[in-house]
Amino acid sequence: MGYEADLKLFIDGVWKSGEGRDAHTVIDPVTGSGIAEVPYATAADLEEAIAASGRAWPEWRSTDVEKRSAILHKTASLLRERVDHIGAILTQEQGKILAEAKLEVLGSAQLFDWYAEEVKRDYGRTLVRPAGQLSRVIRQPVGPTATFSPWNFPIYLLAKKVAASLAAGCTVISRPPHETPGCATELFRALHDAGIPAGVAQLVHGDANLISTTLIASPVIRKVSFTGSTNVGKHLMRLAADSMTRITMELGGHAPVLIFDDCDLEKTLDMVVPQKFRNAGQVCVSPTRFYVQSGIYDAFLKGFAERTAKVKTGNGLDADTKMGPLANGRRPDAVGALIEDARAKGARVLAGGEKGDQGFFFQPTLLADVPNSADIMNDEPFGPVAVTRAFDTFDEAIEQANRLPFGLAAFAFTENGRRANLIGDLVESGMVGINTFAISVADAPFGGVKDSGFGSEGGKEGLESYQVVKAIHQA
Known part of the structure; x- marks a missing residue:
């Protein structure tokens, strides 16, 4: 079975590759030899993605929840239809057995379906006040977000971030690991084919340091979600401190x-x-x-x-x-x-x-x-x-x-x-x-304490991590 991933960047609704960009070799872990080249985003690519994310956000956050949900449900359906193709790519890039790879793709589809429905139950609450007064608490999307996901569950952990972010009404720029770019690309191809508007969901392969420092420093990006090692997580937290960017950290464990x-x-x-x-x-x-x-x-x-x-x-x-x-x-x-x-x-x-x-x-x-x-x-x-x-x-x-x-x-x-x-x-x-x-x-929070990080993904807590709380008082 040959490696059939079409490796490209997805920026502002357009697939991009070549054009003088650097490339990184994707390695087959079974043989240790190269099987493909993935294009790396340039500084100009990142600035284009940031601008597109900021431009697309007001319209996406205002999009009717039923329309947002329909796109997420369609993405889930496409992932299920393509499970054999995506599973084979995942196995060739990462090494896990095909049965596990297919289950991971199906689990990713479940996340999109779950968040497509959960966002419809995001009710807020009304506080008790004297007659003629109204106080209410609502949740609103935090804004454009950036996600960084690891190679061990390269499509599931990416989907867990992207599905919740999009459901909440945020735009998202995702950087997957260089070991597993193909299955991540297929997830964004499903989003594109499901009708996601330009700039709402974008994929940038490339140098981790360039991408993280550029995205986290940008005033456009309001939230960062990272899954990876404790050391890298602490480094990203220091970067986020300078820009006061909200963060979710799912870091290492030792169960x-x-x-x-x-x-x-x-x-x-x-x-x-x-x-x-x-x-x-x-x-x-x-x-x-x-x-x-x-x-x-x-x-x-x-x-x-x-x-x-x-x-x-x-x-x-x-x-x-x-x-x-x-x-x-x-x-x-x-x-x-x-x-x-x-x-x-x-x-x-x-x-x-x-x-x-x-x-x-x-x-x-x-x-x-x-x-x-x-x-x-x-x-x-x-x-x-x-x-x-x-x-x-x-x-x-x-x-x-x-x-x-x-x-x-x-x-x-x-x-x-x-x-x-x-x-x-x-x-x-x-x-x-x-x-x-x-x-x-899908319906339970996933996250750690102590050096294993903070914040949750999955469940309603995962949706809330892409939202800000606002109290509105009217007399």
Whole structure:
């Protein structure tokens, strides 16, 4: 299957490429070789996009909500019609298996449908006042926005930002990662084909520093949404401070998983192992730090290792592949270095632990008895590595779960209802999954605390993040 993405910029309703622009090579992570060239936006392109976004906003915010919703629904329909084509592009760019890629495209369509309807329920409220007086609170679109999304879920996380922004009545300029420009381009092609007006939604590939500094510094841009590493997020926050630009930050995590001895162990293992190696562990909420109660620790390790050995790696386009390569050439070396550090500090490698022979592959890996001094216990591996250690008491498990400055997602497996309630209250995390990993859904907020960022995407909270609150008092 050949790579069939038509890589272009989308500025002010026009597709652009070539014309003397620099280009970046798109790499196939299976082979490590180039498969296409993506054009990079120039400074002039960015200024054109900013001007178009500012010009288009008044008309878009005034567009009837039913008309806005119809465009979002049509976009969702086109994504579903094109799921095979877009899914194949995503797999070839990013490496995840085709089944996961298609689900991501369908999940993106669901976001457009959900926000198309949710904006119709944006009612505001009226305050109690004496007769003849009126006080009301309304939400209005914040204005032109800029989004920056990562390569691990390149179309879903882009859709989560774009769908909410457009539903709220904002215009949007999006910069996707250079690793995965094709599936992002297809999302904007669906918007274009659905009838989005010129300047309302724009796509600019290119240099992250040039694009971020230009967009954030512009007085036209009123809101920035970023998903990525904590370090980059803090850098963008400093830029936003100078322009007083509103920001939403969904940053890194290092998800703990608390496994209690009253869980259904076989059922739990059948859930956690596929989830750990989904997208080769390149998931910001991937279960990573497994804390297992001492009485079942050995049985847990045995079952986890047996299942890990059966995870078939290969080209994500092959039907029998269960895990594809990592997304770029930096990741295998980074993951390998963390494993070697853990091994040197006393961890045991029970499965995997090595790079593949070609491309950006890394074996599904299980580490046991990992000390807190190991780097991998403190730095998110963002790869196919599960790290484990035993605990004895409930208080110890909570202490370990909350030990790090991250707080994006946490998980626990227990059949004790009171314990489950306490876990939900005591774990410092923006999202907690108890006997489930289904925490990223269209109608629920997604976001973290502490160094994992602030603000939410998804749910009504995601719509509200693209709005400002106004109180109107009339006597």
